[in-house]
Amino acid sequence: xxxxxxxxxxxxQPTHVEGTPIQPTVTNTTTGDTEKGSSKxxxxxxxxxxxxxxxxxxxxxxxxxxxxxxxxxxxLYLSAYLDRGNLGNARLQGLQETVLDGKDKNYSLALSxxxxxxxxxxxxxxxxxxxxxxxxxISIGALIWSIAATCQAAAFTPGALYVCRLFVxxxxxxxxxxxxxYFTYWxxxxxxxxxxxxxxxxxxxxxxxxxxxxxxxxxxxxSSIVQWRILFLIExxxxxxxxxxxxxxxxxRPQTSRYITEExxxxxxxxxxxxxxxxxxxxxxxxxxxxxxxxxxxxxxSVLYSCMNLGLxxxxxxxxxIIKGLGYTNARAQLFTVPPYxxxxxxxxxxxxxxxxxxxxxxxxxxxxCVGIVGWGIxxxxxxxxxxxxxxxxxxxxxxxxxxxxxxxxxxxxxxQSGNTGSQxxxxxxLGMLNAVGQCLSVLAxxxxxxxxxxxxxxxxATNIAFSCLGLILTLCMTAWYRxxxxxxxxxxxxxxxxxxxxxxxxxYDLATGFRYxx
Numbered sequence: 415x416x417x418x419x420x421x422x423x424x425x426x427q428p429t430h431v432e433g434t435p436i437q438p439t440v441t442n443t444t445t446g447d448t449e450k451g452s453s454k455x456x457x458x459x460x461x462x463x464x465x466x467x468x469x470x471x472x473x474x475x476x477x478x479x480x481x482x483x484x485x486x487x488x489x490l491y492l493s494a495y496l497d498r499g500n501l502g503n504a505r506l507q508g509l510q511e512t513v514l515d516g517k518d519k520n521y522s523l524a525l526s527x528x529x530x531x532x533x534x535x536x537x538x539x540x541x542x543x544x545x546x547x548x549x550x551x552i553s554i555g556a557l558i559w560s561i562a563a564t565c566q567a568a569a570f571t572p573g574a575l576y577v578c579r580l581f582v583x584x585x586x587x588x589x590x591x592x593x594x595x596y597f598t599y600w601x602x603x604x605x606x607x608x609x610x611x612x613x614x615x616x617x618x619x620x621x622x623x624x625x626x627x628x629x630x631x632x633x634x635x636x637s638s639i640v641q642w643r644i645l646f647l648i649e650x651x652x653x654x655x656x657x658x659x660x661x662x663x664x665x666x667r668p669q670t671s672r673y674i675t676e677e678x679x680x681x682x683x684x685x686x687x688x689x690x691x692x693x694x695x696x697x698x699x700x701x702x703x704x705x706x707x708x709x710x711x712x713x714x715x716s717v718l719y720s721c722m723n724l725g726l727x728x729x730x731x732x733x734x735x736i737i738k739g740l741g742y743t744n745a746r747a748q749l750f751t752v753p754p755y756x757x758x759x760x761x762x763x764x765x766x767x768x769x770x771x772x773x774x775x776x777x778x779x780x781x782x783x784c785v786g787i788v789g790w791g792i793x794x795x796x797x798x799x800x801x802x803x804x805x806x807x808x809x810x811x812x813x814x815x816x817x818x819x820x821x822x823x824x825x826x827x828x829x830x831q832s833g834n835t836g837s838q839x840x841x842x843x844x845l846g847m848l849n850a851v852g853q854c855l856s857v858l859a860x861x862x863x864x865x866x867x868x869x870x871x872x873x874x875x876a877t878n879i880a881f882s883c884l885g886l887i888l889t890l891c892m893t894a895w896y897r898x899x900x901x902x903x904x905x906x907x908x909x910x911x912x913x914x915x916x917x918x919x920x921x922x923y924d925l926a927t928g929f930r931y932x933x
Contacts, residue, residue, distance in 0.1 A: 438701025739869025
């Protein structure tokens with residue numbers, strides 16, 4: 415065969431001089447007791463011992479990272495989602511009548527103001543965590559949104575509330591996808607989804623805690639401060655303190671962090687280099703920015719993420735209103751928002767663990783979209799007007815499904831987008847585009863549930879069903895394409911690449927020889 419046509423990753427074949435028999439090669443043979451086996455095979459355990467020690471050292475390193483990174487990440491996301499989503503709870507406590515002139519349109523504008531700046535600043539905000547230390551960039555974002563969220567308590571006009579919401583969006587844009595990018599600085603692909611799932615689980619916890627906090631605030635009577643202002647203060651001030659804790663305590667990068675020892679630094683970088691993740695420099699690779707911005711896959715995955723965010727935006731802004739339509743008082747509606755978030759938390763962690771273990775993203779994402787379609791379908795088809803008890807129970811089950819669907823796909827899609835990029839800069843832009851494109855439908859969600867259409871909200875439910883179906887179709891198409899492209903590369907390159915082979919992802923990104931996508 416012509417040597418130039420030999421497969422790049424084909425296994426090497428033994429060669430010998432023609433006419434001469436191939437001789438077996440024996441290493442470290444012994445001539446001892448034959449009861450221990452053939453003398454042609456070594457009995458050394460050195461390699462096994464080294465692997466066991468390395469495995470133990472990796473587990474110790476991961477534990478050390480987890481006990482500082484995960485709690486801070488969870489607290490950040492918990493604070494961010496409380497400050498982002500408390501508008502829905504505040505609405506039931508009189509915000510709309512007090513500040514927004516009692517108009518649904520003004521409430522929808524307040525919701526959408528957050529998403530406007532969140533979308534515009536997502537890519538620059540994520541790139542900032544590549545350009546400077548991620549711990550610094552994330553803490554700056556937390557400081558901005560915490561101040562703005564707390565200042566909502568001092569709003570007396572619609573314009574003042576709009577400005578606060580705009581700055582909450584700017585702060586969270588510097589944090590949201592930056593945290594997912596930050597995880598890739600420390601963790602391997604098969605460790606990523608379940609940890610992002612734990613991080614995102616704080617969103618579910620925020621929904622549960624938000625309902626409990628709002629229920630508690632609603633019990634405050636005869637206060638000189640109206641209830642919704644107390645709510646903004648209770649949920650905003652702790653975020654301000656947390657921003658400084660993150661700046662001081664969150665490890666920066668493996669190359670520079672003082673949190674780990676030199677031996678742990680070597681191990682961390684060795685792990686990352688093994689998976690072509692160990693970029694040792696900060697700064698932005700503008701060619702990688704161009705690659706990410708011109709890659710059609712970036713936009714397709716972002717659109718399906720947007721389909722998911724329509725449901726999430728609907729849940730964040732209107733779940734208390736939807737549950738109130740089941741016949742509960744304002745205070746009890748706050749309380750009954752808690753169980754759906756608890757179910758969403760468990761389901762999300764299960765799906766993320768499964769996705770990491772089997773290194774598949776598309777099928778779990780498709781399953782979650784199906785759960786959402788079922789939930790919105792129930793809310794669309796079962797009317798709460800003159801409903802029997804079983805019909806109301808069915809609608810509450812639908813609420814559980816839509817919350818589960820809204821949250822469970824976040825870590826899966828983030829991990830999917832992250833794992834299918836070649837370099838840190840390409841990853842930063844692709845993750846930023848998840849928000850820049852992916853949050854567009856969240857703006858639409860703010861206008862889908864006007865009070866006049868309650869308690870059934872036909873338009874909102876039907877729109878969510880349609881976009882959930884679109885998200886499902888795009889997910890299945892992308893899964894099929896990734897599998898097809900991997901098989902094509904196997905044929906062109908002569909088979910699958912050896913495990914942990916060094917790839918030229920710094921220059922060729924996801925087009926590098928040997929790069930394979932996660933389907």
